[in-house]
Amino acid sequence: xxxxxxxxxxxxxxxxxxxxxxxxxxxxxxxxxxxxxxxxxxxxxxxxxxxxxxxxxxxxxxxxxxxxxxxxxxxxxxxxxxxxxxxxxxxxxxxxxxxxxxxxxxxxxxxxxxxxxxxxxxxxxxxxxxxxxxxxxxxxxxxxxxxxxxxxxxxxxxxxxxxxxxxxxxxxxxxxxxxxxxxxxxxxxxxxxxxxxxxxxxxxxxxxxxxxxxxxxxxxxxxxxxxxxxxxxxxxxxxxxxxxxxxxxxxxxxxxxxxxxxxxxxxxxxxxxxxxxxxxxxxxxxxxxxxxxxxxxxxxxxxxxxxxxxxxxxxxxxxxxxxxxxxxxx
Amino acid sequence: xxxxxxxxxxxxxxxxxxxxxxxxxxxxxxxxxxxxxxxxxxxxxxxxxxxxxxxxxxxxxxxxxxxxxxxxxxxxxxxxxxxxxxxxxxxxxxxxxxxxxxxxxxxxxxxxxxxxxxxxxxxxxxxxxxxxxxxxxxxxxxxxxxxxxxxxxxxxxxxxxxxxxxxxxxxxxxxxxxxxxxxxxxxxxxxxxxxxxxxxxxxxxxxxxxxxxxxxxxxxxxxxxxxxxxxxxxxxxxxxxxxxxxx
Amino acid sequence: xxxxxxxxxxxxxxxxxxxxxxxxxxxxxxxxxxxxxxxxxxxxxxxxxxxxxxxxxxxxxxxxxxxxxxxxxxxxxxxxxxxxxxxxxxxxxxxxxxxxxxxxxxxxxxxxxxxxxxxxxxxxxxxxxxxxxxxxxxxxxxxxxxxxxxxxxxxxxxxxxxxxxxxxxxxxxxxxxxxxxxxxxxxxxxxxxxxxxxxxxxxxxxxxxxxxxxxxxxxxxxxxxxxxxxxxxxxxxxxxxxxxxxxxxxxxxxxxxxxxxxxxxxxxxxxxxxxxxxxxxxxxxxxxxxxxxx
Numbered sequence: 001x002x003x004x005x006x007x008x009x010x011x012x013x014x015x016x017x018x019x020x021x022x023x024x025x026x027x028x029x030x031x032x033x034x035x036x037x038x039x040x041x042x043x044x045x046x047x048x049x050x051x052x053x054x055x056x057x058x059x060x061x062x063x064x065x066x067x068x069x070x071x072x073x074x075x076x077x078x079x080x081x082x083x084x085x086x087x088x089x090x091x092x093x094x095x096x097x098x099x100x101x102x103x104x105x106x107x108x109x110x111x112x113x114x115x116x117x118x119x120x121x122x123x124x125x126x127x128x129x130x131x132x133x134x135x136x137x138x139x140x141x142x143x144x145x146x147x148x149x150x151x152x153x154x155x156x157x158x159x160x161x162x163x164x165x166x167x168x169x170x171x172x173x174x175x176x177x178x179x180x181x182x183x184x185x186x187x188x189x190x191x192x193x194x195x196x197x198x199x200x201x202x203x204x205x206x207x208x209x210x211x212x213x214x215x216x217x218x219x220x221x222x223x224x225x226x227x228x229x230x231x232x233x234x235x236x237x238x239x240x241x242x243x244x245x246x247x248x249x250x251x252x253x254x255x256x257x258x259x260x261x262x263x264x265x266x267x268x269x270x271x272x273x274x275x276x277x278x279x280x281x282x283x284x285x286x287x288x289x290x291x292x293x294x295x296x297x298x299x300x301x302x303x304x305x306x307x308x309x310x311x312x313x314x315x316x317x318x319x320x321x322x323x324x325x326x327x328x329x330x
Numbered sequence: 331x332x333x334x335x336x337x338x339x340x341x342x343x344x345x346x347x348x349x350x351x352x353x354x355x356x357x358x359x360x361x362x363x364x365x366x367x368x369x370x371x372x373x374x375x376x377x378x379x380x381x382x383x384x385x386x387x388x389x390x391x392x393x394x395x396x397x398x399x400x401x402x403x404x405x406x407x408x409x410x411x412x413x414x415x416x417x418x419x420x421x422x423x424x425x426x427x428x429x430x431x432x433x434x435x436x437x438x439x440x441x442x443x444x445x446x447x448x449x450x451x452x453x454x455x456x457x458x459x460x461x462x463x464x465x466x467x468x469x470x471x472x473x474x475x476x477x478x479x480x481x482x483x484x485x486x487x488x489x490x491x492x493x494x495x496x497x498x499x500x501x502x503x504x505x506x507x508x509x510x511x512x513x514x515x516x517x518x519x520x521x522x523x524x525x526x527x528x529x530x531x532x533x534x535x536x537x538x539x540x541x542x543x544x545x546x547x548x549x550x551x552x553x554x555x556x557x558x559x560x561x562x563x564x565x566x567x568x569x570x571x572x573x574x575x576x577x
Numbered sequence: 578x579x580x581x582x583x584x585x586x587x588x589x590x591x592x593x594x595x596x597x598x599x600x601x602x603x604x605x606x607x608x609x610x611x612x613x614x615x616x617x618x619x620x621x622x623x624x625x626x627x628x629x630x631x632x633x634x635x636x637x638x639x640x641x642x643x644x645x646x647x648x649x650x651x652x653x654x655x656x657x658x659x660x661x662x663x664x665x666x667x668x669x670x671x672x673x674x675x676x677x678x679x680x681x682x683x684x685x686x687x688x689x690x691x692x693x694x695x696x697x698x699x700x701x702x703x704x705x706x707x708x709x710x711x712x713x714x715x716x717x718x719x720x721x722x723x724x725x726x727x728x729x730x731x732x733x734x735x736x737x738x739x740x741x742x743x744x745x746x747x748x749x750x751x752x753x754x755x756x757x758x759x760x761x762x763x764x765x766x767x768x769x770x771x772x773x774x775x776x777x778x779x780x781x782x783x784x785x786x787x788x789x790x791x792x793x794x795x796x797x798x799x800x801x802x803x804x805x806x807x808x809x810x811x812x813x814x815x816x817x818x819x820x821x822x823x824x825x826x827x828x829x830x831x832x833x834x835x836x837x838x839x840x841x842x843x844x845x846x847x848x849x850x851x852x853x854x855x856x857x858x859x860x861x862x863x864x865x866x867x868x869x870x871x
Binding site for chain 1 (some may be wrong): 382383393402407408410413415416419420421422423424428430432433435436437438441443444445447467483564
């Protein structure tokens with residue numbers, strides 16, 4: 001037992017060091033670099049959220065953006081219509097995200113595979129339309145603008161540095177959460193469910209509850225990220241906050257890095273977000289085209305994700321580009 | 331003494347076809363009930379009905395005097411019921427040891443934490459002879475070892491009632507005897523066992539009582555020696571050749 | 578009343594075209610368990626092939642659609658054989674990701690080649706209409722509907738009465754068994770994807786005569802195919818036709834009577850409801866794997 005505790009302290013220390021290393025650059029960075037890093041951190045959170053339901057539990061959600069949008073709109077509506085302060089809207093966004101995940105999860109988590117993917121996609125697209133058509137509350141297609149400066153501002157605008165820290169803290173929280181899940185009985189239950197639900201149930205795992213819990217945790221992380229994002233953007237629109245592209249990005253990042261691993265989604269988010277920014281700056285016309293090519297290549301060369309790929313290469317002391325693919329080819 | 335497992339008029343229909351119809355059985359503590367029958371006789375469906383993986387159309391399932399009909403599999407598992415699957419269902423993304431540990435993580439005697447459960451897994455691995463392969467993943471196991479893993483996962487739950495769905499299928503004759511010894515030693519510890527098996531000799535050697543199923547219902551039931559002599563059984567399941575050989 | 582009839586006629590005719598979008602998507606999903614996120618991009622590619630042939634050589638789109646179908650069949654066959662077959666057995670999000678990457682490649686490739694402008698194709702029929710009382714039936718839409726129904730009939734016949742069709746269906750039901758019977762699964766998968774791409778290309782060419790299109794239209798076509806495949810049941814060709822007409826009617830009536838995009842919200846609501854209540858689709862056979870037993 002003492003050994004376990006020492007282990008635990010080592011991790012806390014590790015994260016503390018990470019925190020210092022990550023926050024130190026805030027004073028050294030340009031504002032634009034802070035903005036880029038803030039978006040990297042945001043995608044770490046989103047990818048980890050997807051990782052819990054898609055990577056660990058094996059339920060490939062294609063509608064996680066619904067939590068992002070709901071979180072963002074909770075914050076925006078409360079700040080605009082109710083004059084609430086930003087800090088009060090954060091827990092509210094979390095409650096909405098978790099609550100919606102649980103409610104939606106009850107019927108939808110009975111579906112498997114592609115059916116689950118389509119259903120989640122349908123819920124997200126449908127929710128966007130609902131937001132568009134409830135203009136009285138949400139401003140419809142014209143969106144909402146949060147008062148960020150002047151007398152109307154309920155909370156002073158944190159600026160680039162402020163959002164850098166907000167997303168950093170949330171990303172660290174997400175990492176710690178997933179790290180904890182991976183080592184807990186709950187994490188093992190999710191991994192068992194991803195392989196065989198009947199066998200998991202026979203082993204005594206309440207599969208319904210575990211799946212809903214994983215979905216709710218994904219809802220929690222994603223809605224918090226959405227809430228902070230809404231305030232950061234000031235003006236929000238349904239097409240932006242419920243964009244299917246955001247869902248796709250979280251899946252791509254988590255899978256690129258390694259779905260079902262702790263650090264994979266972080267690695268994926270960092271690499272792909274930087275890559276995407278670099279392509280945007282250097283290959284303006286071609287950047288999406290090249291990005292598509294990179295995704296295709298990544299899937300073919302390392303379908304198990306970068307983290308697993310690197311681990312296998314390290315173990316076997318050789319890099320075998322198509323080894324993993326051979327396992328999955330027809 | 332009350333029966334550990336009892337079913338009353340258990341039936342299940344799939345789109346009008348009765349996979350199991352009106353099966354009533356009762357197994358006392360520390361007894362081994364063998365269930366045999368040709369393919370499609372409803373043996374696996376019977377196990378699925380008992381463990382809650384399927385809901386019965388009619389009838390009751392009583393475990394240790396408690397009616398558990400229609401309960402979810404994980405609820406039934408908590409009443410110390412463990413099972414294996416005919417088509418092995420390993421968790422391919424976990425090591426062999428972690429596979430087994432799942433049973434003690436969520437079984438009736440929950441381990442305090444995941445690492446604790448993983449530490450306890452060796453006992454069950456030892457019993458089935460998989461200790462040396464504990465760190466492999468299920469994909470690297472042979473057919474026989476995959477069946478052993480299936481059994482170890484069930485044992486890790488420390489069951490009072492164990493339902494075995496063809497754990498000996500695909501084993502070589504030399505591998506069957508250790509498996510039978512294991513079932514006997516479990517019985518001697520007071521575990522009640524229901525064995526569904528195709529390997530005839532095996533089931534006769536280990537069962538206290540044998541239930542013969544045919545087209546979903548009970549054909550006959552009795553001690554192994556009597557059952558083998560029953561003419562209906564011979565015709566329905568064993569075929570004439572077996573009867574002649576053992577006449 | 579006239580308005581209602583007019584909307585009904587448009588919905589019915591457009592529904593046929595929607596079915597032609599979806600039928601290949603449904604086939605690929607049903608046979609290979611692959612959700613092809615690049616399907617809409619294939620439709621748009623077909624439209625551009627017909628448009629280019631029309632503007633450069635004056636070829637009528639009703640002939641151009643055969644060229645589009647042939648070109649997309651070849652391309653589709655190669656994509657499946659060389660790329661998708663490599664990860665067919667990976668977790669499903671990998672195939673989703675791969676086809677998403679292909680979608681980005683195709684859509685942005687088309688933008689680079691043809692710009693993001695909206696285009697349309699002029700057919701020989703012109704924009705005349707058949708008048709049924711007060712209700713107008715544009716000839717181009719009628720032709721599109723006719724092609725959709727004819728292609729569906731042809732495909733049903735092909736799947737049921739040819740060796741290749743039988744091989745595709747067998748492979749879809751049980752890959753291992755098909756292999757034992759001597760079917761080359763790699764080839765059959767590539768053929769299936771090729772056929773789906775050919776139908777998408779043809780649909781795109783027909784679409785170009787009725788509506789405007791641009792590379793950015795692709796996701797919408799993929800989404801519509803999704804909805805129709807689910808409504809109709811996977812791999813079910815009659816189901817795709819029924820699902821397409823259903824969606825066409827709902828869209829037309831909704832556009833007539835509901836404000837804004839509320840109709841989309843209803844369509845997605847119906848989609849999710851159908852999935853939860855009857856995942857086999859409204860007209861489909863039961864598809865057991867869709868749902869957990871417990």
